[in-house]
Amino acid sequence: MSRQVEQAAPVPPQLDRADVRVKHEAGLSGAIRAFFDRVRSGDLGSLPVIVGLVIIWTVFASINPIFLSSSNLVNLLFDSSTVGVIALGIVCVLMVGEIDLSVGSISGFASALVGTLWVNQGWPVALAILAAIAVGGFIGALYALLFNRLGMPSFVSTLAGLLAVLGLQLYILGSTGSINLPYGSNLVNFGQLLVMPKIVSFGLAAVPGIVMLITGLRTVARRRAANLSAPSTGGLVTRAVAITIVLELIVFYLNQARGIPWMFGLFVGLVIAMHYALTRTKWGRSMSAVGGNREAARRAGINVRLIYSSAFVLCSMLAAFGGVLSAARLASASQQAGTGDVNLNAIAAAVIGGTSLFGGRGSAYSALLGIIVIQSIASGLTLLDLSSSLRYMITGAVLAIAVIVDSLARRSRVSHGRA
């Protein structure tokens, strides 16, 4: 009875619900309506890439059923992880509205460094990897210096870097041209064989849902205490359960074959860490601010040069790390490593995944989604026994479509007042 009395008492409006002019969608149907409104106004998020992925998978699966077999998908995850890590770095530079065209060369140089230092010079493998990443960071710092102090556009400085670093790679590989990494070593096993035990993979797949539920409930409690509107607990539980079920089903399917590669687990871990850093820290907020309006960020007291430097350094370090992973995947460090389509695949992955080329908008998850799209195309065309000529053309078309969608969505956001 006393509860009813409490509810009948006039409730002061919540801080963020005081304005009567604004519609607030509530409940499941409201959430769906709000979603469609958002999409119509050009705030697409990950929708285009998920639609694209469904189309690509449907087409390839209908031509060759092996495409969707769990063993093929496990291979796809192995392949995705290497370039995916590089694409994650690209997300960083795109967030601040810059570009790094030399990530392919840096990855190749890093793999060559690991090969020389570890196999030829006899360094411990961990030290060789760290050295390669540090050299990557140094190259990024150089770009940042050119950009911040000399005002050199990143497009040009990294284009110069593309050639110069490729030259370094060829130089340290010398006349032999390629170094084989020993089979059976931990690094090569990691890149080619190691998968999670089934129980671990099921356990890890449950983590996102649990974390989402716990942090979500804590936020709801805090918002209620602060007299702010809070999402319904029911919706939160529904979302967490749905995500857990989907992830567990994916893991179950992949466990029919070899299982989830540890390398892919590492990649996803990096993606989640980057997502947290970009959305939940001051650094991430500053990255978006610098990408959105550089002068406003400067006047707000943000050290803009430091933010640019962090983006360039992080991108090059992730590129170097991606190079180490691809050396492990191929069990070799060769003159071809990092050349060809690595560069553009990494950039395309970030853009296809929904990170804007115009700066200020993006998500770490775009690297994950984008690289799966690109590797799906590559894997599907390989299964069809089509030459790489077709692969280039189709990947190019998909990239063009992604950029067109980005531009159109941006225009629509501007006209709907959501930049």
Place this chain on the structure above:
Amino acid sequence: MVDNPDGPVPTGELVLSLRGISKNFGAVSALTDIDLDVHAGEVVALVGDNGAGKSTLVKILAGVHQPSSGTISFRGKQVALADPSAALTLGIATVFQDLALCENLDIVANIFLGRELNPLRLDEVAMEVRAWTLLNELSARIPSVRVVVASLSGGQRQAVAIARSLLLEPKLILLDEPTAALGVAQTAEVLNLIERVRDRGLGVVIISHNMEDVRAVADRIVVLRLGRNNGIFTPDASNQELVSAITGASNNSVSRRAERRQAQQDQIQEPRP
């Protein structure tokens, strides 16, 4: 004299003192030998024609530009405002004419830009509550603080920019055309706010082209003309005096227009018996 630089400012204390500030952009002297004093609990209005150097002066005080020569003293100490964060740290908050907001971020993010609570794990709830408090103080009509600034009207953006300047509890607030895009009610709120801020013992520098607003709140009116000091007035100075100081002559387009109107009226009245 000032033992505790972070403590409350006694009313009447000289907060800001500029001596001989000059700023050259290449061959153009935007400012020449500007002197300006702002005391605690005082509203100083900077007026002048377009190109008089008002915004340049504000940008120097905000640390956006550095003066070519001259000294800036803040609370008795000579300071160098090397960049915007130096000015913010000292306690000089600025509302820029172009507002300097990030359109891709939401209102909470813009208000707390560069000063986020809990840098390694942003405290969104506390920031949102504080954002609402600041905006409600301004009686701003904002539908939600979780929408991006791109979707706001000019007046709403201005309210956000002003709310942001109040966040840090500054000692001196610079407002560059704070009421330009505001409606009638919001303009009154901003003027109320300026008075409230003054009563709290802060120094306020306001730039405005609206003489009515200037007279309503200013304790002193400082006129700039072509980058130089051109007189200091009290709010009860006549419009004629102000206009001639701003335009630099008693015979100016404003006075000529007034004379012409007067002559026309006289002509209309003459034929009557």
